[in-house]
Amino acid sequence: MTTGLLDIESLHREDIETILTRSKDFQPAPGQTFKRFDILRGRTIVNLFFEASTRTRTSFEIAAKRLGADVISITASASSVSKGESLVDTLNTLGAMRPDAIVMRHSASGAPHFLSRYLPVPIVNAGDGTHEHPTQALLDALTIRDRRGKLEGLRVAIIGDIAHSRVARSNIFLLSKFGVHIVLCGPASLLPPQMGKIAPGVELTWEMEEAIRDVDVIMMLRVQLERQHEAPIGANEYFQFYGLRPEHIQLAKPDVIVMHPGPINRGREISSEVADSQRSAILNQVENGIAVRMAVLERVLIQ
Amino acid sequence: MSKLVIRNGRVIDPAQDLDRFCDVAIKDGIVREIGSEISSVGSEEFDASGLIVAPGFVDMHVHLREPGFEHAETIETGSRAAAAGGFTSICCMPNTQPVNDNATVTSYIRDRARRFAIVNVYPIGAITKNSSGEELSAIASMKQAGIVAISDDGRPVMNARLVRRAMEFARVLDLPLIEHCEDLHLSAGGDMHEGVTSTRLGLRGIPGCSEDVMVARDILLAEVTECRYHVAHISSRNSVEMVAFAKKRGVRVTAEATPHHFALSDCDVPPYDSNYKMKPPIRERSDMDAVTEGLANGAIDAIATDHAPHPGAEKMQEFERCPFGIIGLETAIGLALERLYHPGRVSLSNLIRLFTLNPAGIVSLDRGTLRPGAPADVTIFGLDHDWTYDVTNSPSKSRNTPFHGHEFRGGPVATIVAGQIVWRLNN
Numbered sequence: 001m002t003t004g005l006l007d008i009e010s011l012h013r014e015d016i017e018t019i020l021t022r023s024k025d026f027q028p029a030p031g032q033t034f035k036r037f038d039i040l041r042g043r044t045i046v047n048l049f050f051e052a053s054t055r056t057r058t059s060f061e062i063a064a065k066r067l068g069a070d071v072i073s074i075t076a077s078a079s080s081v082s083k084g085e086s087l088v089d090t091l092n093t094l095g096a097m098r099p100d101a102i103v104m105r106h107s108a109s110g111a112p113h114f115l116s117r118y119l120p121v122p123i124v125n126a127g128d129g130t131h132e133h134p135t136q137a138l139l140d141a142l143t144i145r146d147r148r149g150k151l152e153g154l155r156v157a158i159i160g161d162i163a164h165s166r167v168a169r170s171n172i173f174l175l176s177k178f179g180v181h182i183v184l185c186g187p188a189s190l191l192p193p194q195m196g197k198i199a200p201g202v203e204l205t206w207e208m209e210e211a212i213r214d215v216d217v218i219m220m221l222r223v224q225l226e227r228q229h230e231a232p233i234g235a236n237e238y239f240q241f242y243g244l245r246p247e248h249i250q251l252a253k254p255d256v257i258v259m260h261p262g263p264i265n266r267g268r269e270i271s272s273e274v275a276d277s278q279r280s281a282i283l284n285q286v287e288n289g290i291a292v293r294m295a296v297l298e299r300v301l302i303q
Numbered sequence: 304m305s306k307l308v309i310r311n312g313r314v315i316d317p318a319q320d321l322d323r324f325c326d327v328a329i330k331d332g333i334v335r336e337i338g339s340e341i342s343s344v345g346s347e348e349f350d351a352s353g354l355i356v357a358p359g360f361v362d363m364h365v366h367l368r369e370p371g372f373e374h375a376e377t378i379e380t381g382s383r384a385a386a387a388g389g390f391t392s393i394c395c396m397p398n399t400q401p402v403n404d405n406a407t408v409t410s411y412i413r414d415r416a417r418r419f420a421i422v423n424v425y426p427i428g429a430i431t432k433n434s435s436g437e438e439l440s441a442i443a444s445m446k447q448a449g450i451v452a453i454s455d456d457g458r459p460v461m462n463a464r465l466v467r468r469a470m471e472f473a474r475v476l477d478l479p480l481i482e483h484c485e486d487l488h489l490s491a492g493g494d495m496h497e498g499v500t501s502t503r504l505g506l507r508g509i510p511g512c513s514e515d516v517m518v519a520r521d522i523l524l525a526e527v528t529e530c531r532y533h534v535a536h537i538s539s540r541n542s543v544e545m546v547a548f549a550k551k552r553g554v555r556v557t558a559e560a561t562p563h564h565f566a567l568s569d570c571d572v573p574p575y576d577s578n579y580k581m582k583p584p585i586r587e588r589s590d591m592d593a594v595t596e597g598l599a600n601g602a603i604d605a606i607a608t609d610h611a612p613h614p615g616a617e618k619m620q621e622f623e624r625c626p627f628g629i630i631g632l633e634t635a636i637g638l639a640l641e642r643l644y645h646p647g648r649v650s651l652s653n654l655i656r657l658f659t660l661n662p663a664g665i666v667s668l669d670r671g672t673l674r675p676g677a678p679a680d681v682t683i684f685g686l687d688h689d690w691t692y693d694v695t696n697s698p699s700k701s702r703n704t705p706f707h708g709h710e711f712r713g714g715p716v717a718t719i720v721a722g723q724i725v726w727r728l729n730n
Contacts, residue, residue, distance in 0.1 A: 108621035109505035110575030131505030
């Protein structure tokens with residue numbers, strides 16, 4: 001059976017280990033360019049994005065091409081929906097063209113899970129609503145391992161709009177499986193108490209300083225401007241209370257790394273000084289995204 | 304005219320405090336006699352050996368979708384599903400197209416029911432015009448046309464002043480006001496119960512408090528107006544406790560619970576399966592337990608299904624786009640036996656009361672009992688036969704149920720309306 005990759009929560013730690021280990025093979029050596037492989041030659045992958053995305057779509061596209069696959073990227077936005085076609089029909093139509101996998105992003109949580117019940121084609125979730133973004137968590141884990149050597153026993157702060165973040169959920173599920181101590185931090189309305197119960201080892205705080213003290217990794221989340229009405233904090237005030245600035249870095253471990261799934265809003269959730277500092281791993285994340293997605297596509301297509 | 308004798312069943316009628324093995328004689332649509340070895344000369348006979356013979360079950364909360372949404376259900380198909388579930392009387396909510404907010408629509412529904420329904424159908428009228436929550440509907444003339452209650456089910460009246468006015472009218476007309484309790488501001492955008500599961504799945508939550516604040520508000524208004532107030536599909540622990548408290552204070556409040564709210568908790572929801580999407584949502588374990596306790600201790604008065612048909616295409620979408628509601632008429636008795644009777648939580652007599660005497664009393668029907676002289680509506684069911692629910696055989700037009708393939712122990716065997724057998728198992 002072809003299962004695709006729908007979420008991190010249902011993966012076993014060993015599956016994640018396998019993907020991360022394989023990703024290392026796809027990372028270029030320092031100073032070198034990416035190699036091309038033939039692993040997926042003759043295979044067709046459809047990138048189907050119902051939500052705007054530049055980096056994730058490009059990253060998947062490059063990953064597929066570096067494995068030798070043929071890629072078709074479709075930005076569906078709401079076009080088929082506006083013509084009255086249901087999601088199942090859209091996907092069935094594409095499925096009838098027999099692609100080997102569909103990489104899909106959709107604004108509805110669970111859309112890929114729902115489709116996987118009806119479609120014989122494996123689906124790779126490239127972000128579903130406010131649920132999960134599994135390849136983001138995998139590339140984050142790879143980045144942390146590269147910079148810190150391991151995941152076990154680390155202390156990781158995730159800061160921002162946790163409630164609506166698929167990046168946060170995938171990271172929580174993944175890091176928790178590796179025994180990471182996770183500290184979540186954000187404005188009260190964007191950090192519901194239930195968040196502390198979705199996986200073991202999760203702690204909540206509403207104070208930035210407390211969240212950052214002695215952490216090994218700081219993950220900042222993008223401020224979703226469309227969610228601002230949920231919090232009684234304006235955009236400028238947000239930076240004052242939950243924006244990451246150089247003085248915060250002093251509170252963390254000396255070798256702390258700062259991560260961000262991008263795109264970053266400078267001066268909103270992160271200051272330029274921090275984003276561009278030695279501590280920032282943001283561009284490593286982008287680079288690792290390709291290696292991780294290569295490993296995921298290989299795993300999904302070559303059983 | 305037609306005569307029917309139901310032989311050798313265990314006849315249970317809470318209204319008469321009756322529970323014994325005997326016969327029930329029916330003539331011309333009326334219960335004539337309950338006794339032993341009644342002569343059946345010239346009568347049709349029904350052998351009810353090993354079965355329970357109860358007053359016809361009343362479901363005071365269904366959606367029949369006619370007029371307006373006949374692709375989802377009609378009065379005829381809904382009534383057939385009711386009969387297959389052991390219900391002899393059903394009350395249909397007014398959220399049709401047009402909304403049942405005036406006597407013309409009420410009369411239309413009654414007329415269609417007379418011609419096509421195989422069980423008794425009682426319309427419920429809208430509280431406000433078009434159920435839009437702005438202006439009271441024609442309650443008194445609808446009452447003349449035959450409504451048994453008022454409700455804006457599915458579209459709760461957010462304006463407390465308007466609810467108060469409606470309660471004042473309902474009090475004078477002796478109609479119960481039935482509220483779908485949901486503060487729409489608190490529940491806005493929600494798709495399932497707000498809890499750890501919704502947080503895990505990244506789905507927006509419908510918090511328990513969105514139900515509780517409305518129950519609290521309405522109880523206070525019912526106390527002021529002395530209206531008969533009924534909480535539809537109660538689902539949260541706090542709401543059950545508030546209803547129990549209000550009853551102690553003498554407020555005229557009653558409540559119903561659906562089988563899915565005492566049979567399922569949010570941990571049972573398969574991720575993003577729209578057959579588990581309804582309002583109020585399936586809540587947490589402790590809420591489910593509170594509903595069960597409420598049914599056992601009398602805080603909750605009735606079991607009602609909130610049978611809400613939606614055609615397949617509407618339920619086969621992204622979870623957040625799917626409409627709310629599941630069908631429930633055919634699985635209600637089976638679930639009640641499984642969750643309430645077999646585990647010993649509710650006695651058989653009290654279980655029957657929850658399906659008959661109590662709901663009939665709330666909507667003032669002259670039914671819900673087998674007293675001689677009463678309309679001969681009878682529900683015959685078994686306690687122990689194994690059966691599996693196959694929704695593909697349902698007489699309903701819709702298939703949206705989480706209980707397809709569910710294995711039951713005990714369920715309906717025959718349904719008799721006005722002395723006529725309208726449904727029989729395997730027939």
